[in-house]
Amino acid sequence: MTGPLIEFHLDGRSGLPPYQQLVRQVRHALRLGLLREGDQLPTVKDVVALLAINPNTVLKAYRELEHEGLVAARPGIGTFVTRTLTDGTLAAHGPLRQDLLRWLASARRAGLDEESIEALFMTTFRTAAQEDVA
Amino acid sequence: MTSVVSAQGLGKRYGSRWALSDCTLDVPAGRVVGLVGPNAAGKTTLLNLAVGLLAPTTGTIEVLGGRPATGPEQLAKVGFVAQDTPTYESLSVEDHLRLGAHLNPGWDDALARDRIQRLGLDLAQRAGKLSGGQRAQLALTLGVAKRPQVLILDEPVASLDPLARREFLQDLMEAVAEHELSVVLSSHLVSDLERVCDHLIVLVASRVQLAGDIDTLLATHRRLTGARRDPGTLPADQHVIAASHTDRQTTVLVRTEAPIHDPAWSVGDLGMEDLVLAYMREDTRDRDNRPALEVLR
Amino acid sequence: MIWLTWRQFRAAGAMTAAALAALAVVLVVTGPGLADDYSTGIAACTAQGGDCSNFVDRFFRDHRNTGLAVTSVVLVLPALIGIFWGAPLIARELDAGTHRLVWNQSVTRTRWLAVKLGLVGLAAVAVVGLGSLGVEWWSDPIDKAAVAAQNVSRIEPPLFGARGIAPMGYAAFAFALGVTLGMLLRRTIPAMALTLAIFVGLQVAIAELVRPHLITPTRATVEITPSNVDEFIFLGGPDGPLQVGAQAAEQGAWVLSGHTVDASGRAVETITGQRSLSPTSGACAPPEEPPAQQAEGPGEDLAPCLAELKRLGYRQRVTYQPASHFWPLQWRETAIYTALAIALSGFCFWWLRRRVS
Numbered sequence: 056m057t058g059p060l061i062e063f064h065l066d067g068r069s070g071l072p073p074y075q076q077l078v079r080q081v082r083h084a085l086r087l088g089l090l091r092e093g094d095q096l097p098t099v100k101d102v103v104a105l106l107a108i109n110p111n112t113v114l115k116a117y118r119e120l121e122h123e124g125l126v127a128a129r130p131g132i133g134t135f136v137t138r139t140l141t142d143g144t145l146a147a148h149g150p151l152r153q154d155l156l157r158w159l160a161s162a163r164r165a166g167l168d169e170e171s172i173e174a175l176f177m178t179t180f181r182t183a184a185q186e187d188v189a
Numbered sequence: 190m191t192s193v194v195s196a197q198g199l200g201k202r203y204g205s206r207w208a209l210s211d212c213t214l215d216v217p218a219g220r221v222v223g224l225v226g227p228n229a230a231g232k233t234t235l236l237n238l239a240v241g242l243l244a245p246t247t248g249t250i251e252v253l254g255g256r257p258a259t260g261p262e263q264l265a266k267v268g269f270v271a272q273d274t275p276t277y278e279s280l281s282v283e284d285h286l287r288l289g290a291h292l293n294p295g296w297d298d299a300l301a302r303d304r305i306q307r308l309g310l311d312l313a314q315r316a317g318k319l320s321g322g323q324r325a326q327l328a329l330t331l332g333v334a335k336r337p338q339v340l341i342l343d344e345p346v347a348s349l350d351p352l353a354r355r356e357f358l359q360d361l362m363e364a365v366a367e368h369e370l371s372v373v374l375s376s377h378l379v380s381d382l383e384r385v386c387d388h389l390i391v392l393v394a395s396r397v398q399l400a401g402d403i404d405t406l407l408a409t410h411r412r413l414t415g416a417r418r419d420p421g422t423l424p425a426d427q428h429v430i431a432a433s434h435t436d437r438q439t440t441v442l443v444r445t446e447a448p449i450h451d452p453a454w455s456v457g458d459l460g461m462e463d464l465v466l467a468y469m470r471e472d473t474r475d476r477d478n479r480p481a482l483e484v485l486r
Numbered sequence: 487m488i489w490l491t492w493r494q495f496r497a498a499g500a501m502t503a504a505a506l507a508a509l510a511v512v513l514v515v516t517g518p519g520l521a522d523d524y525s526t527g528i529a530a531c532t533a534q535g536g537d538c539s540n541f542v543d544r545f546f547r548d549h550r551n552t553g554l555a556v557t558s559v560v561l562v563l564p565a566l567i568g569i570f571w572g573a574p575l576i577a578r579e580l581d582a583g584t585h586r587l588v589w590n591q592s593v594t595r596t597r598w599l600a601v602k603l604g605l606v607g608l609a610a611v612a613v614v615g616l617g618s619l620g621v622e623w624w625s626d627p628i629d630k631a632a633v634a635a636q637n638v639s640r641i642e643p644p645l646f647g648a649r650g651i652a653p654m655g656y657a658a659f660a661f662a663l664g665v666t667l668g669m670l671l672r673r674t675i676p677a678m679a680l681t682l683a684i685f686v687g688l689q690v691a692i693a694e695l696v697r698p699h700l701i702t703p704t705r706a707t708v709e710i711t712p713s714n715v716d717e718f719i720f721l722g723g724p725d726g727p728l729q730v731g732a733q734a735a736e737q738g739a740w741v742l743s744g745h746t747v748d749a750s751g752r753a754v755e756t757i758t759g760q761r762s763l764s765p766t767s768g769a770c771a772p773p774e775e776p777p778a779q780q781a782e783g784p785g786e787d788l789a790p791c792l793a794e795l796k797r798l799g800y801r802q803r804v805t806y807q808p809a810s811h812f813w814p815l816q817w818r819e820t821a822i823y824t825a826l827a828i829a830l831s832g833f834c835f836w837w838l839r840r841r842v843s
Contacts, residue, residue, distance in 0.1 A: 065384075073384070099366045100363055100366040100367055103359070103362035103363055103365070103366050104359050104360070104362065104363040104366075105359065106359075106362075106384070107355055107358035107359040107361075107362050107384055107385060108362060108384045108385060109221050109362065109365075109384070109385050109386065109387050110362060110365055110366040111221075111387050112387075113366075240590055242586065242589065242590075244840065258589075258594070258595070260594060261592045261593065261594060264590065264591065264592045264593070264594065265592040267590070268590070269586070269590040271583065271586035271587065271590075273583065275582065275583040275584045275586050275587045276584070276587065277494075277582075277584055277587075278582065279497075280493065284493060287489065287493075288489075288490055288493075288588075288591070289591065291487065291488075291489045291490060292487060292490065292588070292591035292592055292593050293591050293592040294592060295592070328587070331587070335591070335592070
């Protein structure tokens with residue numbers, strides 16, 4: 056590996072905390088296809104050496120991305136992209152997404168809050184999965 | 190986790206003047222700690238007490254669980270870059286590295302030389318002929334190559350131009366990332382600290398006004414704007430830090446753990462600079478009387 | 487720490503080494519010749535059967551100034567060491583703020599001071615020791631001539647401070663004094679000035695007030711003879727009182743004080759009421775013709791007068807340190823200066839642990 060694949064920058068006036076700016080820039084790079092599955096994110100050391108920010112800020116951003124399922128940390132090696140956000144993938148599932156959005160809107164209109172919606176989906180999903188097996 | 194700096198009732202007096210009084214701190218390790226305050230607030234005194242260049246008049250201080258400067262092991266744990274980054278004028282860069290190698294059992298010579306090479310410093314150059322930024326980088330190299338557990342820096346970038354300042358902080362953060370160093374860094378420029386620190390201590394008029402993790406501090410301080418009213422009418426769990434009034438309007442800075450439900454207020458967040466400035470102002474007439482101790486996690 | 491001490495000391499050490507080398511060259515080149523001159527001269531005049539007072543007189547007068555110059559190097563050396571090696575040792579660090587760098591490496595302040603004080607202090611004593619040894623060897627013929635010709639010996643000041651082991655004691659003390667003052671004053675130049683002032687003051691004070699009493703001086707009553715008389719004055723008018731004084735009977739002694747006593751042992755300031763000692767007639771009257779050039783000694787023309795003095799019973803009671811006390815005095819005085827040096831060093835260690843920032 057010759058060097059970091061992308062370079063971060065911080066906008067002092069953006070109103071967003073620094074870690075969120077980093078998250079956004081990674082997502083943007085993923086969307087544009089600058090980062091693909093299996094690519095390594097810049098090391099914490101490289102980022103702080105460029106931006107002069109606290110390493111914990113970078114760790115926080117990478118953890119958030121990991122929480123969103125976009126990257127995975129391999130201890131001692133680095134953080135790697137696990138999923139892209141390119142429009143190709145999204146485009147393929149466009150109709151499904153639209154259906155889902157409509158269903159979510161109905162659920163809200165019926166008075167369900169977020170946790171109830173999630174609970175309803177998960178139970179139905181699992182039940183359906185068991186029926187498939189059986 | 191051991192505290193990196195732990196002080197109880199620490200005070201230092203010169204003649205009749207107290208340079209630092211009633212200072213109680215418990216700073217967790219693994220942080221980059223910013224010590225901010227106006228000039229002559231006691232920052233240098235506190236840092237000198239932490240490295241053992243001064244002895245306390247009252248109270249105690251411990252760094253990484255040991256009293257400062259009490260022996261070679263304690264000295265090896267703590268790296269220090271003093272104000273104005275002193276170096277030996279007539280000694281060359283190479284001499285300084287040898288000084289480090291001879292006086293520190295934990296000296297990492299490869300690291301030191303690698304840094305010097307990356308910085309582009311000439312080994313044969315006398316330290317007196319280096320620029321301010323280069324001297325600061327040399328002093329930082331000496332501090333880092335000693336492989337301490339905590340690095341204490343007293344206004345290291347105060348006299349540097351913006352580029353030198355940025356490069357110094359870049360190098361410092363790289364060292365923190367690479368070696369898991371704790372750092373205590375003092376400055377009277379808040380903007381520098383905002384980028385690199387995750388823990389803050391505000392020192393004004395020889396007392397600690399505020400101390401805590403920056404994330405927590407920012408999450409627990411709010412700016413409330415609304416129609417003119419007496420800050421005393423606010424609930425007890427909202428501690429008023431500062432208040433200002435016009436004929437029609439009142440703006441209050443509060444510290445609170447709980448969410449704010451009063452619809453009469455517009456609630457906004459504070460940036461770090463505003464937060465520090467609020468605590469640095471001494472003429473906060475509507476401020477509660479709080480004890481100098483303020484530790485928030 | 488040893489490396490650092492050497493590195494910081496390098497420049498001063500090199501300069502001193504060069505100066506010492508230059509001095510050594512001068513001494514080595516001229517020394518043997520000097521010794522040779524003296525010994526051949528003595529051999530010559532004893533072979534002729536006469537006494538050598540002409541020769542030693544001339545030898546002493548010829549070489550006196552050079553001897554003084556070389557000796558004064560040794561006298562001045564401890565003070566220079568104190569000023570240029572001692573005062574900057576700590577003061578320069580505090581002045582430049584580099585103590586904030588070096589005291590935060592992994593050596594304690596105590597160890598830092600111990601190595602610096604020890605190494606440079608030892609070097610100081612060694613340099614002065616070598617210098618004074620060389621000068622003492624070189625000056626040997628001149629010293630001998632001085633005793634023979636002028637009865638000036640090395641036990642008297644100022645020679646005492648330039649011979650034997652005393653210079654090393656002075657060097658240790660001056661160095662420790664410089665270091666201490668530098669530490670207290672924190673500025674190099676004021677420390678250098680104060681070190682000089684205090685060191686010189688103490689040297690004078692100890693030489694005048696302490697040294698005479700380090701060993702109980704010898705008291706003796708001696709006759710006033712032409713060879714030991716050193717004062718003969720008629721005060722006042724024609725029948726004026728006579729004031730006399732004399733050195734000790736031994737050669738090379740250091741006279742501390744003396745007074746004339748009469749036949750009954752009573753001390754007298756001046757001799758009065760003795761007709762035979764009148765300045766206008768009798769044995770003590772000056773001769774009518776101007777005296778011929780006296781080569782035998784300063785008091786020769788007073789011989790008849792002094793014989794009359796002795797007949798009347800007048801003697802001189804002298805308090806002095808004999809030449810044999812030279813080494814005991816040297817040891818004791820060096821012990822005092824060394825003790826002072828150790829005390830000052832101990833103080834430095836104590837003070838430094840109080841954490842000077």
